[in-house]
Amino acid sequence: MRKMTAYSIKRILWESYPILVLCAVISLAAGFVLNLQIESIKALPLILVMVPPINGINNNVCSILGARLTSALAIGTIKPKFGKQSALRKNTQASWLMSLGVFSFSSAVFFLLALISGIEFLKSIMIMFGFFAASVAAIGVTMLCTIWLAFVSFSKGLDPDNVVIPLVTSIGDIIGVTCLIIVMKIVGV
Amino acid sequence: MSQSVNVRTIVIQGLAVLMVCAAIEIFVGNVMGAMEEHLVATLPGLILVIPPLLSLRGNVNGALASRLGTALNTGSMESKFSMSKELKVNLISSLILSFMASATIGILSCLIGALLGIEAINFMVLITIAITAGVLSGVILAILTVVVAIFSYIKRWDPDNVTAPLMATIGDLVTMVSIFIIVFLV
Numbered sequence: 001m002r003k004m005t006a007y008s009i010k011r012i013l014w015e016s017y018p019i020l021v022l023c024a025v026i027s028l029a030a031g032f033v034l035n036l037q038i039e040s041i042k043a044l045p046l047i048l049v050m051v052p053p054i055n056g057i058n059n060n061v062c063s064i065l066g067a068r069l070t071s072a073l074a075i076g077t078i079k080p081k082f083g084k085q086s087a088l089r090k091n092t093q094a095s096w097l098m099s100l101g102v103f104s105f106s107s108a109v110f111f112l113l114a115l116i117s118g119i120e121f122l123k124s125i126m127i128m129f130g131f132f133a134a135s136v137a138a139i140g141v142t143m144l145c146t147i148w149l150a151f152v153s154f155s156k157g158l159d160p161d162n163v164v165i166p167l168v169t170s171i172g173d174i175i176g177v178t179c180l181i182i183v184m185k186i187v188g189v
Numbered sequence: 190m191s192q193s194v195n196v197r198t199i200v201i202q203g204l205a206v207l208m209v210c211a212a213i214e215i216f217v218g219n220v221m222g223a224m225e226e227h228l229v230a231t232l233p234g235l236i237l238v239i240p241p242l243l244s245l246r247g248n249v250n251g252a253l254a255s256r257l258g259t260a261l262n263t264g265s266m267e268s269k270f271s272m273s274k275e276l277k278v279n280l281i282s283s284l285i286l287s288f289m290a291s292a293t294i295g296i297l298s299c300l301i302g303a304l305l306g307i308e309a310i311n312f313m314v315l316i317t318i319a320i321t322a323g324v325l326s327g328v329i330l331a332i333l334t335v336v337v338a339i340f341s342y343i344k345r346w347d348p349d350n351v352t353a354p355l356m357a358t359i360g361d362l363v364t365m366v367s368i369f370i371i372v373f374l375v
Binding site for chain 2: 008009012013016017019020021023024025027028030031032034035038041042045046048049050051052053055056057059060061063064067068090091093094097098101102105106109110113162165166169170173177
């Protein structure tokens with residue numbers, strides 16, 4: 001569904017700027033959530049180190065899913081509704097497997113980082129499970145949003161490249177940061 | 190891009206790229222952790238602009254990579270490093286977008302900070318950091334994006350599964366390092 005017309009600076013700016021501002025506002029909310037929890041961050045600076053990985057991986061997995069879904073919608077192998085569809089199920093399955101793999105690896109790295117920074121063994125284990133739980137929660141919610149946005153943009157005829165992917169990454173920022181803060185509160189570190 | 194959905198192939202191809210991305214992201218996290226002092230104490234409000242600046246980079250350069258990929262595939266751009274009109278238009282608009290969006294992020298974060306009563310924000314410093322870090326990383330990344338787009342076209346990497354995640358992650362890295370450098374200069 002990519003447009004073949006020649007590019008002009010004016011057209012690229014005109015099409016991209018509004019959505020970038022919308023995304024900036026959404027991502028600022030993620031920054032605001034972090035700012036609200038500045039005391040927790042002071043207590044455990046490792047939370048700061050977790051922000052780029054949880055957001056980055058979340059964005060990558062869901063951008064891949066979004067790109068695959070919008071292509072599948074365009075050629076008709078997926079219909080824009082939730083429910084039993086083999087192609088939709090396989091795509092989400094693949095995304096889950098990928099994220100579980102990547103998040104297990106990252107959680108293990110955070111366990112080591114916690115140990116190295118002088119945090120005791122049991123607490124490091126809690127941090128590891130905390131990061132893993134937060135990532136899994138975040139990816140689940142973001143994937144739902146991705147599927148929904150892909151369906152909506154397809155039904156409304158919006159360009160998926162310019163709409164779905166930017167919105168998914170910004171919404172993913174809020175979801176990632178919120179899950180991280182909530183889980184770290186629950187595990188009490 | 191092949192359209193048959195084979196879970197095994199997607200997972201194997203995707204996982205390899207994502208592991209590399211995860212390792213880079215954890216490094217980016219450590220750069221952010223190294224700024225802890227500035228984030229929690231000396232520069233209130235700075236933490237507001239970090240998520241939007243990171244996402245902005247991914248969005249601007251993701252779109253640039255995708256447009257270049259389309260241009261390469263349709264033949265309106267050749268896979269060599271010469272300044273064609275197509276490439277020039279794409280590069281210039283990405284740089285203008287970087288500047289406009291970074292400035293917007295700086296101003297918006299100041300407004301939000303003021304509205305929500307986050308105290309002691311130094312507005313000029315925050316806007317300066319947003320714009321200079323945004324433009325610095327924008328210039329570096331525009332060049333890197335062209336190189337990666339052409340390279341991945343020659344190597345026949347899948348633009349959705351390989352190039353896009355890789356660009357997003359490199360974007361985070363360059364942006365965070367730019368913010369780090371600017372914060373320590375200011």
